Amino acid sequence: MEFRMFGQVEVRSEGRSLDVGTPRQQAVLAALVVDARRPVAIGTLIDRVWDHAPPADPRAVLYSHLSRIRRLLEQAAAPAGATAVRVERRHAGYVLDVDPESVDLHRFRRLVDQGEDPRRDDEDRAAALAEALGLWRGSPLAGLPGEWAAQVRDSWDRRRLDAVVQWARLELRLGRPGSVLTALPDLAAEHPLVEPLEALLMSALHATGRGAEALDRYTAVRQRLADELGADPGPELRAAHQAVLRGEPQNSAVSATHRADDEPSAPEDSAPETPHVPEAPGWLRRRTVLVALIAVGLLASIGSVLAFQRDEDTPPSVERAHELFATARELDQEGRGEDARAALVDAVRLYGELVELDPERNAPPLAPAIIEALRTAGVDFSVTRDVLLTWLANPAFTPYPAISQVLLLQGWRFTDPVFLDVIVWNYEQAPGMTSPRAAADVEPEVLKTAVVAGSNSRHGTSGTDFERLLES
Known part of the structure; x- marks a missing residue:
């Protein structure tokens, strides 16, 4: 029976x-x-x-x-x-x-x-x-x-969720992310505010080489938490996000998300000196006067840059974009800074048009040129190059191509390098911001603030003036 x-x-x-x-x-x-x-x-x-x-x-x-x-x-x-x-x-x-x-x-x-x-x-x-x-x-x-009966249902529903989370952690630790991706999506859709489920899905996506989808998932759940609860992601979800940003191995990501529930965060003065993605900085939580002051100003200039119209007699091509990026590098090596920046703007404009026309076909071959241009501008990254190439090759799923375009179109050059992945992370943490998929969706003044925070985090400074970061 x-x-x-x-x-x-x-x-x-x-x-x-x-x-x-x-x-x-x-x-x-x-x-x-x-x-x-x-x-x-x-x-x-x-x-x-x-x-x-x-x-x-x-x-x-x-x-x-x-x-x-x-x-x-x-x-x-x-x-x-x-x-x-x-x-x-x-x-x-x-x-x-x-x-x-x-x-x-x-x-x-x-x-x-x-x-x-x-x-x-x-x-x-x-x-x-x-x-x-x-x-x-x-x-x-x-x-x-x-x-x-309702109390019994609630109690056992919670026990089931706890069991699923524990099972998924074990499956990831055993090197079986595919089973997690099979079992968890429907449950996560049923419980859209249960952060451990989302953290484990992100880890499983990352473990199967789908980091771009993991980041997109984080953006969606962060917005959902803000809209429905008025809350930021908790430590486990943030740990999973940072693990993907850093390109950490699967087991490291799983360990990070598992520890987040059980261990207190390390005090600020014990943070490692090696490059890392910071937790949501205080400047974003407080929405200081700086954000209000920066929130107006550069929209007119960015609007004119993004209003680029291609000569109809010259069809856009990846080859032409590569030529323009190469020209910008050569001019820069010759010390012709202004000409180099003008050529780079043309290259990035064409890149943006190509990505809009056919992102799957045009973004991947141009991703290395974007990385090189960013390095010249003083923007590098704390994740592996392969991870960054994956993100730049997926403009429909990550904000990296859009934010990279705006960084380059502005002609900014930083005296001390700033991590691109940290800039993007800070930008997405700004109050009211959504993850941009096109350059026109990027708020340049919020991007400036994100750069300042990233520079402070990396170099141990506490400045608020964006202009001080630029080459004179």
Whole structure:
């Protein structure tokens, strides 16, 4: 005999599902099954079944339901010739004397306990959690009314989420990100504000070489948290984001997201000296006067730059863009700074047009030229070159091509280098900002502020004047 509490209440015998009666009778049975082999007081049973509106004689109605349940259990045992599961009256209440292993809810609990046991190896733990999750057919006691049934559903829904998160961490640690990508997206869509699910999906995408999608996912969830909760991403989600930005190996990313829940953040004075992507800086959280002052000013100039119109007699081509980038480099090497910047602007304008025409075809071959141009301008990166090439090759999924265009179109050259990935991260953290996919969507003044914060973080400074960062 098998009792199923996940989904609709069900009793099965010999492969057949039996009629468990009305919703009230199902509620009485569920109230006993959830506390299998433990006495449930009569008053508790009444409260679980009828909340605060019991019938005129609730004990008499309860006894009637219990009588029908006993007959149901006898009917379930008959085909197999087994001893019927019994509902016994004890001094403390009623007890359903059933083996917990015949109840999906209790098997789930046992398997999850095994999956969380640190004495077991990861493979055994992942297998136990997978078996537990395989029992899930839907929220417990589906269709049953009342506060108690709702509380049971909420409690076990949370336990399921915890089990999924633990399972996914183990799968990633075991080098199986594909299983995570198969199992988690639907659940994440069902629970769009559960950050650990999003963090694990980002780690799985990163582990399968889909870093651009991981970053796009972070942008979406960050905006969702801001819109619906007025909150910033928590430490686990930020850790996953930073791991992708840095191009860290899969296991490092998983460890980072796992530690974020359990360990306090390191104090600022203990931060490593090696290049890193900072957490959301205070200047962004406070929205200081600087942001307000910077929020107006360069829109006219950027508008004129982005209003570039191609000569219709010269069809755009990747080859022509490469020629313009090469010309800009040669002029720069000859010391002809102004001419070099003018040639670079033409190259970037053409690059933007090519990306708009056919991003999948035109962005990848021009990504190395963009990196070289950024280096000349004093913009480098703390992630690997391969990772950055991937981001620049995917303008539909990452903000890197758009922000790179604006950095180059402005003709800025920085005295001390600033990391591109940090600039982008800071830009996306600015209040009210969305992740841009076109140069026209980039707010230049907010970008300036992001550059200032990135420079301060990298060089240990605390300035607020953007102009001081530029070559004279």
